Amino acid sequence: MPLPREFHEIAERVNNWGRWGDDDEIGTLNLVTDAVVRAAAGTVRSGRRVALALPLHQDGLQTGLVPGRLNPFHTMVQINYEMFGPGTVATSDDTVTMALQAATHWDALTHVSHSGTLYNGRPADTITPHGRSRFSGIDKIPHIVSRGVLLDVARAKGVERLASGHAVTPEDLDEAAEFGGVTVGAGDIVLVRTGQSRLLLAGDKHAYGFPSPGLSVRTPEWFHARDVAAVATDTLPFEIIPPEIDGLWLPVHALHLVEMGMLQGQNWNLENLSTACGEESRYAFLLSAMPEPFVGATGTPVAPVAVL
């Protein structure tokens, strides 16, 4: 069963295949030029830093709904181990087992395929169990540093958090940009705040996960028109679920990752950033959100930081 015509029409309008060459593996991150980063550094005023990652622990946000989404399972392998004999300096070491998409993360471009195809027209079956993502694995992304822009949709609407069925529209994004006094431009990393993670931070991981507000299928064109480099939200599913077009699940994922070649961030904690931006009346900042270079991975935990 092919995807509906409506999807393909949008896809055609936002498609970036070949835009940065047939060999390109990083998509819209090509838009983050040295000049963009220079300008981003220039936005720093106060030097205030806001971390955007959720804590990583076994009682994390995954509820078991998605079987492979294992919360971080952390164990000690050494505790005050005097490896050089009694009374010597002692060391403690640890390990973790976790889903790369368990908590605050980036989807790599290969996290999603449709119609047997990945970003830049590569065949989906180039992902294999033993080889993982041969192309566009998260390790192919050298760095993610750019101007970050917070589009605080919830705050712009004067609510603590959007209703769970709220599809964030292009109009909502315009409204939030206006509220923040920012113009989204080429190479920007846009953080869309719904306030949904307040549920998680209040301890209700089930309510946080589903149902959730999320991006409308109409937003990829908005991002595309502005040459946005990446988008992240404070929700688990990123986009509105159930979907707006009957039977078309995960269209925003497919448009961003496959058609545009644009990374998505999920489960970002934007609460402190909302407070900071509000206090400083500035919604643009330097953002560093480096991927851990897992070779061939379709995602990565990330510990983003905004520098205001």
Place this chain on the structure above:
Amino acid sequence: MPLPREFHEIAERVNNWGRWGDDDEIGTLNLVTDAVVRAAAGTVRSGRRVALALPLHQDGLQTGLVPGRLNPFHTMVQINYEMFGPGTVATSDDTVTMALQAATHWDALTHVSHSGTLYNGRPADTITPHGRSRFSGIDKIPHIVSRGVLLDVARAKGVERLASGHAVTPEDLDEAAEFGGVTVGAGDIVLVRTGQSRLLLAGDKHAYGFPSPGLSVRTPEWFHARDVAAVATDTLPFEIIPPEIDGLWLPVHALHLVEMGMLQGQNWNLENLSTACGEESRYAFLLSAMPEPFVGATGTPVAPVAVL
């Protein structure tokens, strides 16, 4: 068997316990003020970014020498999985098991104890298998962004890499600072390049690991005198091994982590940064090296980025 008097004499001179209060859990990172970060952002000239993490994969740098240091073991749990039915948008997910100290990482302050004691005088036995690091776990570090300074000791000496038995001394650091035209100051994160990781990048992980050049037991006083916030190197052991004082293993670890409360970074890839700094004739830059917030962990993988 207590540690030798020589250690305690240095310890007394660099000790920071109580300096930021009895409840402090982050040590010298207190020195990274908003003003320091503002100034760090001001160092950005070209916008060039250099990533400093080694790739994460099963054929990583760990050789089995340290049993708990498991290289990242990455598996796919979904590949192009059409969870909403045939022909729908498909997803790929993955997981990893790894030692937090396996590759490019920060040691948390709790990575080392001596004489039964952790940073700020806390008892070492507050680390437990089930609770992990109750105090000063890596999750207690909110953010690591500051001015980075590359002390390119190898390049300053005109060699590709230091000899394996070379203990990097305060004089070496002075020489490299002069070579780079930088003055190390309060809140700086100092990256000490030995060139040792060239062996690793050339494929010889055994030669890379041991023997290795490393920091001399005399350097903690140098860092302390300048109120450095953190130090990282391009070696596995960080400090010179075997040690300079007979029978005193890991003294630099103990001085930095326990006495000073200063984070250490290991296995950082400083090769591209050396090239970039050389090309731009600037050895100071904005550095973001955010820890992944593993709750109670004694270390964390990190994907640092220098912005020049």
Place this chain on the structure above:
Amino acid sequence: MPLPREFHEIAERVNNWGRWGDDDEIGTLNLVTDAVVRAAAGTVRSGRRVALALPLHQDGLQTGLVPGRLNPFHTMVQINYEMFGPGTVATSDDTVTMALQAATHWDALTHVSHSGTLYNGRPADTITPHGRSRFSGIDKIPHIVSRGVLLDVARAKGVERLASGHAVTPEDLDEAAEFGGVTVGAGDIVLVRTGQSRLLLAGDKHAYGFPSPGLSVRTPEWFHARDVAAVATDTLPFEIIPPEIDGLWLPVHALHLVEMGMLQGQNWNLENLSTACGEESRYAFLLSAMPEPFVGATGTPVAPVAVL
């Protein structure tokens, strides 16, 4: 706070320390002699085999109540991988991460300590994170094959399963032995059926886990008097919880593992065995329940089989 006098009185009566030498690490499994095994093989009549392990999968019986009890997390690392070239024979491989006590398992003698002491008077602190169980780890048990006896307490009482607060008493064991026409003797492995796992098999893992019927603090003396080699049940906590003596948690664990040196089995599926024994009117059989030899481990998954 020391354990209550009542505990120590029982402990004194069942203590086996030194009984098999000061160096002994396997406790009551010493009672399984060649002669016992010969006789056990002689109990085989029909050749019918009944497996007693629960399936191992991510949706296992652990509910997250005990943080370290990770359900088996199983991933494929190769799928039909043609490692010798296209069209060659292809292989599929997999890995697992799991708590050794997650499902059907044996507790090793070191799973429990009390008053700082393990079985045979060894100090509890001989268990370390890096070295694990130096003494009495599960790998020290060479084999577990003996006569198995099903004490079908639920069936003897004519109920599907015991009430959740039911403490299984020595009288209950006598009743079940009489019902089954068996005399428990030296070297036997006793399987105590409560019927509790019916809840799990019906899909209610929460009801299965707690509250649960379990062995009374009075039963260790019953097992001791008969020189039983090991005991297993079809419950998660093994013994009755909350405990019968106020404030004395896990007394049966402490008496069996520490005082007697007797292995315990938990989460065994005894439903099919109950049916088989009922049909064949025989409650004694050959039992093989080999531990996986994890070096230094305090437990092991086990796939027991009864041969009738």
Place this chain on the structure above:
Amino acid sequence: MPLPREFHEIAERVNNWGRWGDDDEIGTLNLVTDAVVRAAAGTVRSGRRVALALPLHQDGLQTGLVPGRLNPFHTMVQINYEMFGPGTVATSDDTVTMALQAATHWDALTHVSHSGTLYNGRPADTITPHGRSRFSGIDKIPHIVSRGVLLDVARAKGVERLASGHAVTPEDLDEAAEFGGVTVGAGDIVLVRTGQSRLLLAGDKHAYGFPSPGLSVRTPEWFHARDVAAVATDTLPFEIIPPEIDGLWLPVHALHLVEMGMLQGQNWNLENLSTACGEESRYAFLLSAMPEPFVGATGTPVAPVAVL
């Protein structure tokens, strides 16, 4: 490139597809009837038990040659944890991450496919990353208990171990059967000893793994003619590598697992069994080698035991 004609000719002669019905998922284990097990129990004379599993630990036999073959990585998650308060009974728990094929194991029937096909003609693509082995996963095998027969090829030839390039032929098996005074029959589990694991037990894991003696491509017909239920060896590759027919890698795997539907065991420790059988002059015994029921897995660790 299709497999050579020679392979297909043998395959035709040993094929068991449909023999136990189109729905069958366990293959030659159907040959282990109650009568076979009764007879197997009747072989027990001395009651002597011999365990056949190698120890499970991080310094296991895998050398990194096969990337996914992770040695067991075992960590403690609780150590003497007084969960009910100071002075109460304390517990220790642990976890493991390991390849299911890392040490002593059974290959499930799905471990190998050829020409896109699994045992009983099922499509190889029924194995998926999220669903694993839908058919013939190791959990479909209810139990493995039968008569075991040791064919001590090395001892029959009067050598400590076979030369590394030695392909074990049908004639070798006949010779070993005659040496042991046994006739291999329907439902038997045959253990073929080469002595290769002496290298491993002496500490040389590299020499153990490759090159190695192993079963000839001519042996599947020998096992088929006798209706053997399963075969295990004391080697890593099981069959002779490099292969006897140019370019035909893993033919024995494909014949056993795909064509015959017969489980294979690898890395079994047959040294003590060789000694015991020699001492008792009996090479047939009761064998229990229960799979751990990992749902959908293509293999399982196993702790086999022979009862003489």
